[in-house]
Amino acid sequence: MDKVxxxxxxxxxxxxxxLLFIIAIxxxxxxxxxxxxxxxxxxxxxxxxxxxxxxxxxxxDQTFWSSAWHSLLxxxxxxxxxxxxxxxxxxxxxxxxGSNLLRKIYLIPMLLSSVAIAQLWLKIYHPTxxxxxxxxxxxxxTNTPEWLANPDVVLYALFIPILxxxxxxxxLIYYAAxxxxxxxLEEAATIDGANAFQIAYKIKLPxxxxxxxxxxxxxxxxxxxxxxxxxxxxxxGPNGASEVMASYMYRxxxxxxxxxxxxxxxxxxxxxxxxxxxxxxxxxxxxxQTQYS
Amino acid sequence: MQRTVPIDxxxxxxxxKGMRKLGYLLLYLVxxxxxxxxxxxxxxxxxxxxxxxxxxxxxxxxxxPSSPKWENYSKVWNAGNIDVYFFNSVWxxxxxxVLTILVASLVTFxxxxxxxxxxxxxxGLFMVAMMIPVHSTLIPLFNMFSKLNLINxxxxxxxxxxxxxxPITIMILLGFYYALPKEVEExxxxxxxxxxKIFFRITLPMTSSVLxxxxxxxxxxxxxxxxxxxxxxxSDQYKTLTVGVQNFIxxxxxxxxxxxxxxMISILPILIAFIFLSDxxxxxxxxxxxxx
Numbered sequence: 001m002d003k004v005x006x007x008x009x010x011x012x013x014x015x016x017x018x019l020l021f022i023i024a025i026x027x028x029x030x031x032x033x034x035x036x037x038x039x040x041x042x043x044x045x046x047x048x049x050x051x052x053x054x055x056x057x058x059x060x061d062q063t064f065w066s067s068a069w070h071s072l073l074x075x076x077x078x079x080x081x082x083x084x085x086x087x088x089x090x091x092x093x094x095x096x097x098g099s100n101l102l103r104k105i106y107l108i109p110m111l112l113s114s115v116a117i118a119q120l121w122l123k124i125y126h127p128t129x130x131x132x133x134x135x136x137x138x139x140x141x142t143n144t145p146e147w148l149a150n151p152d153v154v155l156y157a158l159f160i161p162i163l164x165x166x167x168x169x170x171x172l173i174y175y176a177a178x179x180x181x182x183x184x185l186e187e188a189a190t191i192d193g194a195n196a197f198q199i200a201y202k203i204k205l206p207x208x209x210x211x212x213x214x215x216x217x218x219x220x221x222x223x224x225x226x227x228x229x230x231x232x233x234x235x236x237g238p239n240g241a242s243e244v245m246a247s248y249m250y251r252x253x254x255x256x257x258x259x260x261x262x263x264x265x266x267x268x269x270x271x272x273x274x275x276x277x278x279x280x281x282x283x284x285x286x287x288x289q290t291q292y293s
Numbered sequence: 294m295q296r297t298v299p300i301d302x303x304x305x306x307x308x309x310k311g312m313r314k315l316g317y318l319l320l321y322l323v324x325x326x327x328x329x330x331x332x333x334x335x336x337x338x339x340x341x342x343x344x345x346x347x348x349x350x351x352x353x354x355x356x357x358p359s360s361p362k363w364e365n366y367s368k369v370w371n372a373g374n375i376d377v378y379f380f381n382s383v384w385x386x387x388x389x390x391v392l393t394i395l396v397a398s399l400v401t402f403x404x405x406x407x408x409x410x411x412x413x414x415x416x417g418l419f420m421v422a423m424m425i426p427v428h429s430t431l432i433p434l435f436n437m438f439s440k441l442n443l444i445n446x447x448x449x450x451x452x453x454x455x456x457x458x459x460p461i462t463i464m465i466l467l468g469f470y471y472a473l474p475k476e477v478e479e480x481x482x483x484x485x486x487x488x489x490k491i492f493f494r495i496t497l498p499m500t501s502s503v504l505x506x507x508x509x510x511x512x513x514x515x516x517x518x519x520x521x522x523x524x525x526x527x528s529d530q531y532k533t534l535t536v537g538v539q540n541f542i543x544x545x546x547x548x549x550x551x552x553x554x555x556x557m558i559s560i561l562p563i564l565i566a567f568i569f570l571s572d573x574x575x576x577x578x579x580x581x582x583x584x585x
Contacts, residue, residue: 006408018400025456029430105328113517115535131354176579225426270429
C-alpha cells in the first residue's frame with residue numbers, strides 16, 4: 001500500500017497541473033505586482049526603475065486614501081450586518097417550517113452575475129421611473145435625492161445592493177453551522193427549562209463562533225477588495241465619491257495606463273487583505289484562549 | 294415537591310403557548326419580509342422585461358403589461374450579438390469547469406491518499422490563494438497574456454478561471470475525500486491495481502455526488518465572472534454574457550424592455566439551474582466556506 005501510494009512520479013503527475021495553474025496565475029503575478037510597483041511603466045514602453053517612489057506617492061495620494069476610507073466603510077457595514085444575518089439564521093434554525101425554502105430564496109441574489117444585479121439596481125435607483133422613487137412618490141415623498149448622482153448619498157446607495165447580494169450567503173453559512181449543533185444539546189437545555197433565547201445565546205452562539213470568525217474574515221476581505229457593483233453602477237463617481245481601492249486600481253491601470261503606479265496600488269491592496277486576515281485570526285484566537293482559561 | 298413541579302410546568306406551558314404562537318407569527322413575518330426584499334427586485338425585472346417603454350413609464354411598477362411583450366426577448370437575442378455572447382459563456386463555462394474539477398480532483402487525491410512530504414504546504418498554498426484579491430494579479434496577468442498572444446483569446450479566461458476557482462473546489466472536495474472510506478482503494482492496491490486505475494476507476498466515480506456539487510458551483514462562478522473578461526477580451530467574438538450585456542445595455546440606455554429582456558436572458562440559466570439543483574448549490578456554498 002505505502003509503496004504504491006508514495007510513487008514519486010505519480011505524485012508529481014497528480015499535483016503538478018494544479019500547482020502550475022495556481023503558481024503561474026496567482027503567485028507569480030502577485031510577486032510581479034510588487035516588482036512592477038517599483039517601476040515607472042505605461043505597459044508598452046520600457047520599464048524604468050524608480051525604487052519606492054510609487055509607494056511613497058501612494059502614501060500621499062488623497063484620492064487613494066479616500067477610496068481606502070470608502071472600502072473601510074463598506075467593510076464596517078458588511079461586518080456589522082453579520083449580526084442581522086446571524087439572528088435570521090438563529091430564527092431559521094429553530095424549528096421553523098419552510099426554513100429550507102426561505103434560506104434558498106435568500107440565496108438567489110448571490111447566484112446572479114454582478115453585472116445583471118448592477119444593471120437592475122441602476123433601474124431601481126432610476127430618478128424618474130425607478131421603483132424606489134415611484135414607491136416614495138406614492139407615499140407623497142417627492143424631494144428624493146438622485147441616489148447615484150449625489151456625492152453624499154451614492155456610497156450608501158451602493159452598499160444596499162452589495163449587502164442584498166451577499167445576505168443569503170452568510171445566512172446560509174450560519175444556518176449550516178447552527179444545524180450542525182447536535183439536537184441533543186438543545187433538548188437537554190429545554191428539559192432544564194431554558195427558553196429559546198437562552199438556547200440561542202448560551203448554547204448555539206458559542207458553538208457557532210468558529211464559523212462566525214470565518215465569516216468576519218470573509219466579510220472584511222471581501223469588502224476591502226470589492227469591485228463589481230461599484231464599477232458597473234457608478235465607476236467610482238460622481239467625482240470619486242464612490243471610489244473604492246479596487247476600482248481606483250483598475251482606473252489607474254486600465255484607463256490611465258499607468259501600470260507602474262497601478263501595480264503599487266494592487267500590491268498595497270494585497271498586503272492590506274493579508275494583514276487583515278492575519279489580524280482577525282490572531283484576535284479571535286486570543287479571545288478563545290481567555291474564554292477557556 | 295414532585296407533584297407541584299409538573300403542574301407548574303403545565304401552567305407556564307399554557308400561558309406561553311399563546312405568546313409562542315404570536316412570537317412565531319411575528320418571526321414568520323420578519324422572515325417573509327426578508328425573503329420578499331430578496332426576491333422583489335427580480336419580480337420587478339421580469340415584469341419590465343415584458344413591457345414596452347410606454348407601459349414602463351405610465352403603468353404602476355407592479356402592474357402587468359396589457360400583453361407580455363415577448364418580442365423584447367427575440368429582439369435582443371438577434372441584435373447586438375447576445376446570442377454569440379451566450380454561447381461563448383456556455384462553452385467557456387463548461388470547459389473551465391471540467392478542467393478545474395479534474396485538476397482539483399487529482400491534487401486532492403494526492404493530498405488525501407498518497408504519502409509525500411510537503412503535502413500540507415501545497416494544501417496551504419491553495420488555501421492562502423483564497424484570500425488574494427484578483428486585482429493584485431491583473432496587471433501581471435494582462436502583461437503575461439499579451440506576451441503569449443492570449444489577449445482576446447478564450448484561453449486567457451479559461452486559465453484564469455481554473456486557477457482562481459481551484460482553491461474553493463479543492464476545499465469542497467477535501468471534506469468529501471477525508472470522509473470517504475479507504476478500504477476499497479486499499480483492497481485495489483492489494484489486488485495490484487495501479488494508482489491511475491484506482492483514481493479513475495474507483496475514487497473518481499465514488500466522488501460523483503461531490504463532483505456535481507463543485508461542478509454547479511464552478512459553473513455559477515464562471516458564468517457570472519466579469520473582471521477577467523472585461524480586462525482580457527475586447528473583441529465581440531469572444532466576449533461572454535456579463536461583459537456583452539454590459540456593453541449592449543450601454544448602447545440602449547432608454548429601451549427598458551430590451552434591457553430587462555437582456556438581463557433576464559443572462560440570469561435565466563442560473564435561475565433554471567437553481568430550481569432543479571438548489572440542494573446541490575446550497576450544499577456546495579456551505580461546504581466551500583465553513584471548512585476554512
